[in-house]
Amino acid sequence: MTAFDADLRSLAAQTSLSRRTVVATSLATGFAMAVQPIAAQTAIITDTNGLTAGEVKIPTQDGEIPAYRAMPANDGPFPTVLVVQEIFGVHEHIKDVCRRLAKLGYFAVAPELYARQGDVSKLTNIQQIVSEVVSKVPDAQVMADLDATVAFAKATGKADVTRLGITGFCWGGRIVWLYAAHNAALKAGVAWYGRLVGDTSTLMPKNPVDLAADLKAPVLGLYGGADQGIPISTIDQMKEACRAAGKTCEFVVYPGAPHAFHADYRPSYRAEPAHDGWQRLQAWFRQHGVA
Template sequence: MSIFEPDLRSLAGETRPSRRAVMVTSLATGFALAAQPIAAQTAIATDANGLTAGQVKVPTQDGAIPAYRAMPASGGPFPVVLVVQEIFGVHEHIKDVCRRLAKLGFYAVAPELYARQGDVSGMTDIQAIVRDVVAKVPDAQVLGDLDATVAFAKESGQADTARLGITGFCWGGRIVWLYAAHNPALKAGVAWYGRLAGAATPLQPKNPLDLVTALKAPVLGLYGGADPGIPVSTVDQMREACRAAGKTCDLVVYPDTPHAFNADYRPSYRPGPARDGWQRLQAWFRQHGVA
């Protein structure tokens, strides 16, 4: 397993989701420490000119969780894209992705989905992040928080939630598939190198391969052929399962490409696949009624 796509079977310390107090009330500034060192020569920085961008609070049944929102400063209502974080939480790269989407005319919002389990931004040990935080985040909690984020966007009056999309990276790539099986209002999803198979835990009881027949929206999956944590064989298996179930899915594998190839702030960044994936994301959202 890749350290960015961990097997959580032996790490989950709880047996069922429960209501918990929100621990993280503000988003981190900059990049997560565990993602250091930052490859400054390749990092993409998107300004907020012409945008309304910054932290917001999303109400949930347990209290408000922080989120980063970006949208055009005028006009609207705008089509909505939920942005689901990497394993490192909502740090600068995820915020930048929101601004990139806002520059394309979307209302982009990234809720901090570890808010009840802890702040990973200051942690330096990836295995500790997995063990102490990520393994304790129930899928049911994540899906509920994404639903709450959609409700928050709708309530703002600035978002057209009838045109709802989702995209996510690494840990968030898996969540894209889960949300596509969860929300019948979703128009389309784009999953970047999210795990498709693996051992189930009480808090993460299903993997994308288990949910193919339940998919309610078309999903584009973008994968690296040299990603040790997501074997190409599982991508092939997912492609065939979608075909057999009559689901609209497109799974793209970039040869000789590692995990996290869109993470422009890390050495794993591959400009060619990243640019191609970004173009495919836009086309997928246009094709399926998000844009």
């Protein structure tokens, strides 16, 4: 057991994770209110032709949480990708990412990781989402729910979890780094503009930069050069921490791209870096055994 996993166990005990109640019992329909109106001219909508896709329930230690699952309709088992939500939860964009991955031949599943703290889809601004829900989500809970999602995927018989990858966006980008330090069975991760340094708390005791030496899988980090919330200096810190620890980490910084450049339904979307990052994700997964 690493120091990080010991910290997570201690955190789980302190926050009584086993006694929490699931609040969000189903997924949001459409896009989160905080991102309305959507940029309809750029939003990508992937169909379900040739797919099995829809909401599922993930058994956890305290009940079950909702998730979105998409996979090819025939054959299997398929390589497995965990998709970790943005700050806005598992709304239409994250569901669509799952369908895009399924079209590539993956079993893709996105658990609603705020299910015990609240439904962010009905909240109208980011500050409210952070203060009322996200700030109350323990890292230990997230790691346990991702582990439960892997177990669910394996139990379906349609997912090959020996070929396990993870990708996440914004809030989920940070989680990619944490999960790569947590699960030794993970083959590879792709983190889209996930925070690397910052304040810690009882519920979030470590930053990715603190966990570089604990990384168990190679991680590709995709970042925007004009991201106001993630300075280039923090990316440089993470690069150096990974290098010093001898870990396989690669970083791509897109000049002029803002935060959330992959979010095609928002004004922050930038088509060229989003497309390039998606191609790099596929290549990274193939290179490291998630294919």
